[in-house]
Amino acid sequence: DGGITQSPKYLFRKEGQNVTLSCEQNLNHDAMYWYRQDPGQGLRLIYYSQIVNDFQKGDIAEGYSVSREKKESFPLTVTSAQKNPTAFYLCASIGGARTEAFFGQGTRLTVV
Amino acid sequence: GNSVTQMEGPVTLSEEAFLTINCTYTATGYPSLFWYVQYPGEGLQLLLKATKADDKGSNKGFEATYRKETTSFHLEKGSVQVSDSAVYFCALTTDSWGKLQFGAGTQVVVTP
Numbered sequence: 512d513g514g515i516t517q518s519p520k521y522l523f524r525k526e527g528q529n530v531t532l533s534c535e536q537n538l539n540h541d542a543m544y545w546y547r548q549d550p551g552q553g554l555r556l557i558y559y560s561q562i563v564n565d566f567q568k569g570d571i572a573e574g575y576s577v578s579r580e581k582k583e584s585f586p587l588t589v590t591s592a593q594k595n596p597t598a599f600y601l602c603a604s605i606g607g608a609r610t611e612a613f614f615g616q617g618t619r620l621t622v623v
Numbered sequence: 624g625n626s627v628t629q630m631e632g633p634v635t636l637s638e639e640a641f642l643t644i645n646c647t648y649t650a651t652g653y654p655s656l657f658w659y660v661q662y663p664g665e666g667l668q669l670l671l672k673a674t675k676a677d678d679k680g681s682n683k684g685f686e687a688t689y690r691k692e693t694t695s696f697h698l699e700k701g702s703v704q705v706s707d708s709a710v711y712f713c714a715l716t717t718d719s720w721g722k723l724q725f726g727a728g729t730q731v732v733v734t735p
Contacts, residue, residue, distance in 0.1 A: 517666075542720045553712065553727040554667075561720045601666055605721035609655040609674050612723055614666030 513538045517602050517615030524596075524622050532587045532618045534602035543585040544612070547571060548599040557600075560585055589620065596622045625650045629713045629726035636703055636733050644698040644729045646687075646713035654715040656680075656689055656696040657723070661710045670698075670711070703733045 515536040524530045536543065542561045546554040556569030560579040574593025579585055585604075589596045602615045629646045636642060648654065655674045659667040671680030676691035687698045696713060713726040 542722070544722070551730075554725045556722075559722060603667075603723075605723075608719045608721050609716065610721060611657070611669040611672065612659075612667070612721065614659075614668065616666050617664075 515602060515604050515613050515615045517618050519618060520616060522618055522620045524620070526622055527591045529591060530589050530620065532589070532600055532620070534585045534587065534615060535583055536604045536613070537583060538604055538606060538613060539582070540604035540606045540613070541582070542605045543579070544603045544605070545569070545575075545577065545585070545587045546601045546603065548601060554601065557587065596620060625654070625715060625717060625724040627713050627715055627724055627726035629729050631727070632730035634729060634731045636731070638705055638733055638735055639702045642698070642700045642703045642707070642731065644711055644713075644731070646696045646698065646726060648694050648696065648713075648715050650715055650717050652717040654717045656687070657714045658685070658687055658696070658698050659712040659714060661712065661728070663709075667712060703731075705733050705735055707731060708733045
């Protein structure tokens with residue numbers, strides 16, 4: 512089955528620790544995206560990558576970092592510099608212009 | 624830049640009622656338009672799409688028509704069910720890589 516997988520589904524971390532969220536896809540899509548969703552709010556773009564070894568900042572990149580060493584994988588690191596990291600994080604991939612985006616099931620990060 | 628505006632929720636309906644969620648957009652060029660649905664605790668999934676003016680997207684009883692003259696893509700369903708309770712996102716892309724601009728989302732609650 513082709514799809515996009517995020518792990519873990521729930522993640523708890525202490526304040527001041529870096530944490531990495533996994534996103535893997537087997538759809539052979541070039542473009543991958545990370546979004547943040549806060550309760551009752553829409554999706555805000557954190558980072559995106561349209562090709563291996565290249566990525567771009569989105570609207571709220573501060574305090575986050577990414578890598579794209581393989582086409583299938585686009586991990587997101589939430590660093591200690593992110594002031595308010597508790598949120599629901601969604602990863603998506605898109606196969607081309609004007610085609611649908613496929614989303615993972617999301618990772619709910621709670622920082623205590 | 625591109626933007627999407629959709630009606631605020633929550634929208635609360637009784638089962639079998641008619642649902643309309645308004646969505647208007649501003650965009651450079653000729654966008655493709657999408658409706659995504661998010662069920663509680665999950666990622667987003669495509670509900671329907673339209674890629675050019677006057678196209679009608681439809682799926683699972685939902686419909687939306689791409690109206691270029693009014694820059695709108697309103698979502699409608701004639702008879703909702705409890706299982707339609709979810710958050711609905713209107714989105715557009717003008718990007719050759721398919722990068723999406725989302726509205727804020729509208730929560731729909733259908734009661735028996």
